Amino acid sequence: MDVFKAFAQQVGIVDPFGPGFLSVIITFLVALVFTWFFMPRLREFAVQAGWADMPNARRLNKEPLPNAGGLGIFVGFVVSIMVAWTIRPIHVELVNIQVLAIMLGAAIMVLTGFIDDQFNLSPLTRLLVQLLVSILLIVNGLKIDFNAIPFLPVVPDVLANPLSTLLTILWIVGLTNAVNLMDGVDGVVGGVGFVVSMVLLATAAQFTDRAAAVVVLAGLAGACMGYLRYNFNPSRIIMGDAGAYLIGFTLAAVSLLGTLKVSTGASLIVPLIVLALPVVDTTQVVIGRLARGIRNPLGHPDKTHIHHRVLARTASARRTAVILWVVALTCGALGMLLQGVKLPAILSTVVVVAACLWFVAHRRVRAHNRELELNS
Structure with missing residues (x-):
């Protein structure tokens, strides 16, 4: 038992039998189990309601595919x-408000x-909503x-405040x-x-000042894992813009969350490196489209994304997904290393995620x- 506690402390778990760690485990399991069993029922309802992506030149599906996975x-x-809140309420009022805002x-x-998935909102409308939630x-x-922010000069507050707002947006x-x-x-x-x-x-x-962030991330991780059970190729349901917006926004917002520290700078290094894959992908796509004379690079979909390039080489959606998972996990391990996280914690994270x-x-x-087999 002492050996187990010593190892737990090496990976950042102060008390593996305490309410804090148990609340994180319960949060993860609740999200996982609920999403795991809810997704098939949601899929059935989505099929009946007609919530589906139709096949086209850019999509891989050959028949209508339910696109309501983001709701699940x-x-x-x-x-x-x-x-999680019921089991272990957050006692800092400010963090309660911030979690509610997220x-x-x-x-x-x-x-x-979800509305965009079904009715195709304009890019301007989507951008305005994203500005709203940023504010x-x-x-x-x-x-x-x-x-x-490291490596940048310190400027007077009269400039720092608008720059901080712009960077956050x-x-x-x-x-x-x-x-x-x-x-x-x-x-x-x-x-x-x-x-x-x-x-x-x-x-x-x-x-110690990131307890709320840990709980929120545990919930998101569990829900993503439960969904992935039905989305790994060949998928039974896709998340649509609703799910992608949820994941992207939540990860960006939680990286700003702290119990005592309400502004962040150096703490953004890890999420930026961990999210290097989507950041690099978007950057190269936008630059490529601008170079081709496309004025609205986000409004002209094509097959120049990293996942399309990998898919073209592998000819397998499964291999493509696994390769990009490995890239994301490698970036994650590097980000943890640069943040000063101990090696046992990094290795444990890699093993658990891979498993x-x-x-x-x-x-x-x-x-x-x-x-x-049943259909043969």
Whole structure:
């Protein structure tokens, strides 16, 4: 028992039998189990309601595919946070407000994404909503402090405040859209969302002022894992813009969350490195489209994304997803290392994440093989 406690402390778990760690485990399991069992029922309802993506030149599906998976992820996420609050309420009033702001912003983003999935909102409308939720976070104290960012000069408050606001908006809007643009191959965004959530969770667990962030990330990670069980190729349901917006926005917002510290600077290094895959993907796509003379690079979809390039080389959606999971996990491990996280914590995170991804992928493949046997 002493050996176990000593190892737990090495990976950032002060008391493995205490209410804090147990509440994180329960939050993760509630999100996982709820989403796991809720998703098939949601799929059935989505089919009846006609909530589906139709086949086209850019999509891989050959028949209508339910696109309401984001709703399932959101519901599992919210239920787990409610359970976590019931088990172990957050006692700092400011953090309660900030978590509620994140949840409200996530709800707005999910609703916007779902409406866009079904009725195709204009890019301007989506951008205005993203600006709105960014401002919602800012007025509740979730804001990047320009003067806390390493390697940049310290400027007077009269300049620092507007620069901080601008950076926060760019952070939220940029990461939200970066994650959304990655959603083109079965299992990619669900898996990357799970990887990033777990890496940020493990990193936040190393700091005493990030308890709320740990709980929120546990809920998101569990919901992503539950969804991935039905989205690994061949997918039974996709998340649509609703799910991609939820994952991108929540990861960007939670990286600003701290119990005592309401502005962040150096703490953004890890999420930026962990999210390097969607950031690099979006950057190269935008630059490429601008070079081709496209004035609105985000409004002209094509097949120049990283996942499309990898898919063209592998000719396998499964291999593409796994490769991008590995890239995301590698970036995550590097980010943790640069943040000063101890090696045992990094290795434990990599092993746990890899095991979870193997488990859900194996279950999806096995279920698909059974479907083929029954239909043969």
